[in-house]
Amino acid sequence: MMDTDRVWLITGASAGFGRDLVLAALAAGDRVMATARRPRQLDDLITIGRGRVRTAPLDVTDNAQIAAAVAQTIVEFGRIDVLVNNAGHGSVGAVEELDLADLRALMDVMFFGAVAVTKAALPHMRAQRGGAIIQLSSMGGQLSMPGFGAYCSAKFALEGLSEALAAGVAPFGIRVLIVEPGAFRTEFGGHRMHRSPIIEEYAVSTGSTRAAVDAMDGTQPGDPTKAARAILEVIDSADPPLRLALGNDAVDLIAAHHELLRTDLARWEKLSRSTDLD
Incomplete structure (x- = not known):
């Protein structure tokens, strides 16, 4: 269980899960370095935080800004207890439709x-022998x-990477939560969703996905405020999981995917085991 009055460094804090x-x-009594590419979007958080929020510009593709944000957090608050990697955006398009430059930019x-x-924050967490790294993934991190x-x-x-990270940093008292x-x-699904150019033939397989993306903003069932509270509950737990699914859809779809993997593994187990040297 982590101490109270933690110091957080959060990327992509201007909207969504980050905000x-x-x-x-703040509701838990903690202090936060909130970052975004345009830090003026965070001004209201400074007011809400009443001295417990600082902000910094952070484009996570800019190594100099990463180093500066981490250093500013240490100067302002003395440590980093919780790192949240949240910055990102969506993308929709069939594989053939993807522009490789767009794919590289997304990655x-x-x-x-x-x-x-993560690499920039880890030396400080190792030195203090504790901390938590929260990786904002998706149910799409297990199924596509x-x-x-x-x-x-x-x-x-x-x-x-985060599975390997979790095992690697555990001896230093650092936790990882996916x-x-x-x-x-x-x-x-809104303006943060990149849309690849359309090849009409793919309407048969990706048309419904594109339509769902265009209609989803503001209609999703999940409550991000409840999600944030759930994440805090987990990092306060004495026995936290490596992965935390959030939402009925995530639980149902991940469970179904696991069952599909188990079924395929069992179906082809004999052939799979036959490939070792005699």
């Missing part, structure tokens, strides 16, 4: 950016679907 986590941390933010921020190949590839990569939300009423 709600700032508010939840730079949602995977390499998260890795870079037509039209979400780019987005899910970034989340798959983040989850794979958060896997379903559809929550954030701005996902």
Whole structure:
């Protein structure tokens, strides 16, 4: 269980889960370094925080800004107890429709950016022998679907790295939590959603995904305020999980995917086991 009066460093704090986590941390009595590419979007959080919020510009693809934000957090608050890698955006398009430059840009933010921020914070967490790293993934970090190949590839990569990270930092008292939300009423699906150019033939497989994305903003069933509170409950737990699914849809779809994997593994087990050297 973590101490109270924690210090948080949160990326992508201007909207969505990032903003709600700032508010939840403040409600818990903690202090927050809230970051965003445009820090003026965070001015109201400074007012709400009443001295417990600082802000910094942070584009997670800019190594100099990463180093500066981490250093400012240490100067202002003396430590970093909880790092939240939240910065990112959605993407929709069939794999053939993806522009590779767009895919690389998405990976730079949602995977390499998260890795870079984590690496910058870890020396301080190791030195203090404690902390928590919260990786905002998605149910799309465990399963994918037509039209979400780019987005899910970034989340798959983040989850794979985070499993190794969790084992690697455990001896230093540092925890890792992979958060896997379903559809929550954030701005996902709105202006933060990148849309690849359309190849008409893919309407048969990705058309419904594109239509759902266009209609989802403001209709999602998940409550991001409740999600933020759930995340705080987990990091306060004496026995937290590595992964936390959030939302009925996430629980149901991840469970169904696990069952599909189990069924395929069992069905082809004999052939799979036959490939070792005699």
